[in-house]
């Protein structure tokens with residue numbers, strides 16, 4: 001069956017197409033170039049409509065234990081947000097920490113076709129995949145967390161060498177069915193278990209005598225050597241602490257040109273100027289990001305209203321518990337592996353700090369030049385739920401609207417931000433880079449995020465209306481693998497979506513010390529930690545897409 | 557539907573040949589045991605002519621669960637043997653006709669629970685687990701104040717002080733002390749440091765708190781229902797509040813002060829409780845006071861809670877219900893939307909008040925998970941050998957995850973989940989299969 005999307009205005013940055021009227025043909029779930037006389041079976045006339053690849057969220061907490069703790073803890077947030085079972089769709093609930101099923105539907109209704117869970121602990125990987133398995137409509141994948149796990153820290157202290165550590169990174173990615181690797185407060189989650197309350201970039205972990213810098217370099221280099229496309233995904237030290245703009249600058253310099261992705265940089269761009277000892281570090285951070293082409297980032301924009309923060313960073317989340325709203329929170333030490341902290345938060349536009357956080361995020365969007373290295377996120381649900389993305393897009397594309405909003409926030413924060421003077425307005429082409437082409441390229445999704453021949457036919461069609469919030473809220477058509485799944489913002493077909501993984505080469509000899517370690521210290525056997533393909537394919541009724549990795553580079 | 561690539565050198569599923577498949581020797585290694593909430597996964601299980609035989613690392617519960625002979629059993633409608641298809645059709649008819657069907661028991665694995673949620677939604681029913689009352693002692697605290705928690709491996713390797721609060725853990729989890737407390741080689745207890753174990757509560761079995769790195773074992777024997785009072789006094793003393801009483805629930809203040817001192821000096825203390833053991837009124841307040849004590853202690857040192865329990869798949873039921881509906885059980889789908897009310901939709905209450913007119917009871921782990929006695933028509937998806945006081949309208953024998961078929965369960969700490977092996981004990985269908993068939997026929 002040949003489907004033709006005719007005459008839409010296409011934004012496909014990966015192929016350099018910037019708002020040109022084009023025909024797109026779909027067959028068997030892929031974008032194709034048909035033969036001259038081939039009969040079109042179905043045609044969608046799209047003249048005047050905006051056509052982009054399906055959107056990709058490269059950092060959204062959609063699955064895993066801490067998200068379910070948030071769901072369980074914030075039942076009051078679900079009240080009034082309950083969703084009834086429909087003809088095609090299951091029941092659930094929405095808002096800050098939506099149920100798995102509802103999250104999948106909402107993403108698709110907004111034109112998203114892939115979402116990536118950025119903080120999967122090896123110890124919790126199986127549950128993270130189960131929850132993603134219950135998130136329909138979109139493709140998914142996860143970044144496995146390393147950097148406070150005792151196996152790695154012991155290996156580093158014992159100077160086991162990069163080949164050993166690289167084998168361990170590779171093994172963990174396979175075992176956890178991961179697409180990439182994330183480090184959260186490098187070494188800090190472990191240090192907190194030894195009662196350290198902060199760990200700066202060059203501060204030593206009391207037990208292992210390693211610094212976050214050592215851990216960052218080890219992991220970033222390791223990923224480059226084993227050929228994983230997505231660079232080390234870094235949630236740095238000192239999240240949320242005024243003065244952490246210095247830490248962020250130092251972290252960028254510490255990477256010595258190694259590829260790195262800095263996540264939710266808004267939470268890491270705080271200065272200490274002014275009466276409140278809280279100021280924007282966004283201009284300095286943006287300037288250094290602009291100069292260092294090895295760095296990509298996502299913003300973690302905060303949006304006003306009730307939400308729930310959920311992070312692997314037990315140390316810093318414990319520090320943030322004093323701001324919890326409502327006043328309840330969960331922090332955990334986990335399995336000699338990692339930790340987590342779940343702290344509900346209500347960001348208020350009349351609070352100086354929250355209002356300035358909002359402005360800092362937008363300053364970053366305005367001042368980081370290259371949209372190929374900057375991805376649109378709220379770090380769902382940490383900065384706000386992903387359902388606020390259309391509003392955020394309007395803030396980026398419409399200066400008048402942005403300045404109107406700026407007028408509403410705490411006057412002290414208005415005075416403390418240069419946002420009002422920043423004239424940038426994002427184009428649709430740039431939005432398409434930030435929400436499609438950029439994330440796909442960074443994550444190494446070879447046939448996603450673009451509309452070239454051979455790409456998976458994940459396509460979103462929008463009404464080209466001046467109110468960009470309304471436009472991105474409710475796309476006219478969404479195709480997933482060539483099937484129409486959403487029409488006028490309503491789900492017309494439920495699909496499961498695949499799980500993307502990367503499987504770098506590693507030497508199985510690593511299993512000998514690993515098995516010994518698990519038998520000696522853990523309560524789970526090494527073989528039972530692994531998440532099997534059959535679990536995703538049979539038990540979760542999903543499928544696995546293995547993305548390519550580069551050949552491994554070994555030490556001479 | 558999409559390109560499915562598996563394999564690559566070596567596939568993530570690869571298991572050393574001959575281990576979990578049972579191989580030529582017929583012995584399965586690294587088997588996870590689904591018969592209590594701590595899910596030990598180091599069992600070795602072989603076969604005999606009559607069934608399974610645990611070769612290594614079995615406890616009483618594991619022996620009872622794995623070695624239980626599977627009696628020949630057929631689906632029944634009103635006591636009459638029928639085919640599986642007929643039983644499914646009749647079950648679907650009853651569910652369809654019911655005004656408010658209750659999906660109760662819920663002793664099943666993640667896949668079974670997914671099927672329960674789907675069917676309950678479809679049928680406009682209520683979901684609740686048989687052990688919710690215990691779990692709600694925790695949920696109430698999580699939902700009102702939150703807490704600071706640890707997990708089994710973290711506690712095993714790090715704790716220098718373990719305080720057991722009013723819970724007879726050895727009965728619920730026979731290998732907890734062996735695997736978590738009396739470990740020979742904790743990763744972070746070095747330089748001759750010993751682990752102190754404190755029991756608060758009378759009549760607790762302390763016999764397994766011995767060996768390994770255990771140093772002192774201290775008992776503070778108060779009545780179980782008064783453990784909250786003792787912990788409360790401990791919390792007050794830690795804050796420096798003077799207490800007029802000489803003793804609290806039979807425990808001398810001097811002993812409480814001694815424990816306060818140990819808490820203060822601990823590098824990593826863990827307060828352990830098993831919600832099912834705290835079977836007295838308003839036990840959630842005891843969990844609350846323990847959690848608040850842990851929060852206080854974290855201002856200066858490191859402390860965490862560790863909640864056990866979670867037998868009969870209770871943790872998995874709570875988790876799946878939460879991620880799919882937003883609510884931890886006691887959810888009704890009568891309106892089509894998830895309607896959450898932990899009082900109104902408690903299974904016991906719905907049965908006692910006859911607000912449900914059909915009980916679909918799931919018990920796939922042990923024959924002990926019986927529905928509350930009533931004459932409300934019952935569809936029983938149970939292990940062979942269950943005898944109800946009132947004959948169920950429909951009975952469908954089901955297999956046990958981890959013995960008769962594969963599956964997955966979430967552990968008591970709500971972090972780790974384990975794969976359950978198909979040991980080929982019988983060919984009985986899984987709860988997920990049977991419920992999917994019933995839902996299909998709705």
Ligand SMILES: [Zn+2]
Pocket residue numbers: 059061118119264379380382
């Ligand atoms: Zn995040």
